[in-house]
Amino acid sequence: MDLLPQNKLAKDEEYLDKKELVFINEYVQTGNATQSYIKAYRVPQSRYHSATVLASRLKQKIHGLDKLYYENAGLNARTLSTVFKQALKAEKQVIYRGIHDYPDHNTRLRAVEVYDKLVNKDENKGNSLSVITGLQITIQK
DSSP states (O other), X not given: OOEEOOTTTBSTTOOEEHHHHHXXXXXXXXXXXXXXXXXXXXXXXXXXXXXXXXXXXXXXXXXXXXXXXXXXXXXXXXXXXXXXXXXXXXXXXXXXXXXXEEEOXXXXXXXXXXXXXXXXXXXXXXXXXXXXHSOOXXXXX
C-alpha cells in the first residue's frame, strides 16, 4: 500500500494512504463522515455502526478536516460570524391579543453551542458550556 506524505493534513508526522485520501475527498464534498468512510473503504451497510466509530477515529487523525469542509461549502469566518450575530438576535412572534416579538432563547442558545463547538473544539474539553459562555440554566421541578 502506498503511503503519501500530506503536509498539514496528518497529525504527528503520520502518513495518509490512498483510502484515507478518498475519505477526505468524500468528506469535503458531503460533510458526512460515516458515509464517506463507507464509500472510501467499501464497508457494507450492515457494518454501519462500526463505520461510524472508525470514521470518528479517522477524523481525529486528520488535521483541519472540518475546516476543509467549511471552506469547500463557502463558509468562511466572515460568513459564520454574520450568521451567528443574526442568530444571537433571533426573535419569534407570538400572537396573543396582537402580534408581539419575543427573544427566541432556543435559537440563541443553539447558536452559542455551535459557535463554541467550532471555535473551541480542542481547548475546552471537559469544560461545561455554562463556564465557557457565562450562561447558566437552572431547571426546577
